Amino acid sequence: MVAAKKPIKILLASPRGFCAGVERAIQIVERALELYGRPVYVRHEIVHNRFVVETLETKGAIFVEELDQVPDERPVVFSAHGVPKSVPAEADSRKLLYLDATCPLVSKVHREAERHFDSGRTIILIGHAGHPEVVGTMGQLPAGAVLLVEDVGQVAMLAVPDPLNLAYATQTTLSVDDTVAIVAALRRRFPAIRGPKMEDICYATTNRQAAVKAIAPRCDALVVVGAPNSSNSRRLVEVAANNGCARSRLIQRASDMDWAWLDGARCLGITAGASAPETLVDELIAACRERYELEIEEVRMAEESVVFKLPRALVA
Structure with missing residues (x-):
């Protein structure tokens, strides 16, 4: 029995x-394969999921870590997490055909950081060190223009050039509750700090x-x-x-x-x-x-x- x-x-x-950014990124790789044939190269995982990556590999995508692994005659896609400005600059110098699959909400953070930098502010980025999105955001501006904070405890340790000329931005995939606590700590220590017009953490997160x-x-x-x-x-x-x-x-x-x-x-x-x-x-x-x-x-x-x-x- x-x-x-x-x-x-x-x-x-x-x-x-x-989410919409992930769907767009996958569609970019699939559409590039339709237009340009196999293989299409992708710098880093297009999104962080092995099933997705392996499915695209069966369709003809080749995933690489850096552009020096991409042949001159083949297109390359940049991942949804965003890339430092040095990456498209390198692609331009080699005359590579490249497609940018950066999530538009990540691109919005990049543009906000650039506007604050142009206004003379130091940017404090709330995020996780080494994450591709953080690497890409910090890479939009010269070294030293963006300071990374990972938790509330690091706020007290921050050394900033001018407390009256600061702005903050956030990685889009953070814990909402943790981020609220870090922003509150930043505002307590730096009352003049500027924040984004809308919360950077994305709608999907x-x-x-x-x-x-x-x-x-x-x-x-x-x-x-x-x-x-x-x-x-x-x-x-x-x-x-x-x-x-x-x-x-x-x-x-x-x-x-x-x-x-x-x-x-x-x-x-x-x-x-x-x-x-x-x-x-x-x-x-x-x-x-x-x-x-x-x-x-x-x-x-x-x-x-x-x-x-x-x-x-x-x-x-």
């Missing part, structure tokens, strides 16, 4: 998964964190589908842990799931980072269905209708 499956309720956070906050108190365990090098995915795990679900973790695929970890859980939360496709969520739910009797409730916190245009060079 087959043992009855144990019941488990799944709370499915919404919005989750792909904000919405996905809000959805996790809504379900976390009801969950015994919560899984974020995403890559370990995805900042927004890692922040979702932290948000869950800080809002009532200490048993939270990040997995890339259903095959990575530790089912023993779920023992005793009666309610499982599921979400996905902004660079994780919905097919990976479906895969995880199917794996859960093999083991449990499922009840699924989708908790929707916002509707998203943002669409970003492709570069003109790719529009027929």
Whole structure:
């Protein structure tokens, strides 16, 4: 006699998964392959998700770390995270055909930083050292023009040339709550500091964190589908842990799931980072269905209708 499956309720956070910037970046690579044929080179992962990268590789994309790996005669795409100005400058010097897949919301941060610099201000960037988006933003301006702050404790250690001529910007994929605390610390120490006209943290990051906050108190365990090098995915795990679900973790695929970890859980939360496709969520739910009797409730916190245009060079 087959043992009855144990019941488990799944709370499915919404919005989750792909944002408009990620969808645009993937479309840029796919459209470039259609127009220019195989291969199309991509500098760094187009977005932080191995499934996406491997899918594009099967279509003819070749991912490289730097431009010196790109042949002169082939097009290259810059990733959604943005690049320092030195990268397109190098491409121009080699007369490479390049397509910039930088998320428009990241580009907005770049332009804000440039405007503050032109006004004589030092920019304080709130973000994670070494993240491609931070490297790209800091690389828009001369060395020393942007100071990086990763947490509240570093605010007290900042040495600035002129406390009256400062502005701040933020990486787009940060924890909303952490960023609020760092901005408050900056304003306490530097009352004259200028901020962005609109919050730099992107709509998708904000919405996905809000959805996790809504379900976390009801969950015994919560899984974020995403890559370990995805900042927004890692922040979702932290948000869950800080809002009532200490048993939270990040997995890339259903095959990575530790089912023993779920023992005793009666309610499982599921979400996905902004660079994780919905097919990976479906895969995880199917794996859960093999083991449990499922009840699924989708908790929707916002509707998203943002669409970003492709570069003109790719529009027929």
